[in-house]
Amino acid sequence: MRTIFFxxxxxxxxxxxxxxxxxxxxxxxxxxxxxxxxxxLKGGGVLIKLKKGLNTAAIKEKLAEKLPDQxxxxxLGGIYFASVEQETLLGAVAGVDxxxxxxxxxxxxxxxxxxxxxxxxxxIELRQTAGADEMAEAEISAVSFSGLDGLMKIDxxxxxxPKTGEFSKLKGPVKAVAFFKMKKNAADIDDEDNQRKSDxxxxxxxxxxxxxxxxxxxxxxxxxxxxxxxxx
Numbered sequence: 001m002r003t004i005f006f007x008x009x010x011x012x013x014x015x016x017x018x019x020x021x022x023x024x025x026x027x028x029x030x031x032x033x034x035x036x037x038x039x040x041l042k043g044g045g046v047l048i049k050l051k052k053g054l055n056t057a058a059i060k061e062k063l064a065e066k067l068p069d070q071x072x073x074x075x076l077g078g079i080y081f082a083s084v085e086q087e088t089l090l091g092a093v094a095g096v097d098x099x100x101x102x103x104x105x106x107x108x109x110x111x112x113x114x115x116x117x118x119x120x121x122x123x124i125e126l127r128q129t130a131g132a133d134e135m136a137e138a139e140i141s142a143v144s145f146s147g148l149d150g151l152m153k154i155d156x157x158x159x160x161x162p163k164t165g166e167f168s169k170l171k172g173p174v175k176a177v178a179f180f181k182m183k184k185n186a187a188d189i190d191d192e193d194n195q196r197k198s199d200x201x202x203x204x205x206x207x208x209x210x211x212x213x214x215x216x217x218x219x220x221x222x223x224x225x226x227x228x229x230x231x232x
Contacts, residue, residue: 019101022048025094026201029147035098039090042080046089049078054100062099067092095204133163135210136170137230140203150180150187152200154224167213176222199229207232
């Protein structure tokens, strides 16, 4: 089985999460496991198995509180959501705070996807990072991704502009774009330019990212050529 194309090129110490969800949904539409080990249809509902060492009962209680419209049970060593379609359930639990944080790097498990995956992980030592002075810090407001042409549209608020360059005074709300080279309706796993900005695939509103802006397009949007997740 191949590893999946999901590149989180970040330094673990820079990640600060309050708690981790069972899974998250990337901007490309795929679901990526965090606390979850796997999910499967079972008896008209969905059974989610957790990573080893987690308190399944405590997480189940937290999810029952967070998702009052769902029937949540402990079953077969996992958390069972009764009478719900898988796509509906995954959308409901994606990103939901479970009250539990993984030890060490809380996003490390996002670098792997099992069962239905086909991706690729790039070792941290192979990361290509722009100089810190070239990066702006921005908080994501909204993001959309087209799987047809690889265009990502981003609404963000620049908190701190880069220390050097023509965009050093940039601050406040901006619109930005990033382009991913596509291969068989997915981002090309071998493309180095894709790898440098792959963290954008998992940002969500309130995520903090360090971005390198290459230029300003004719429509006023800024072109992002590199991105590193600072806070999910």
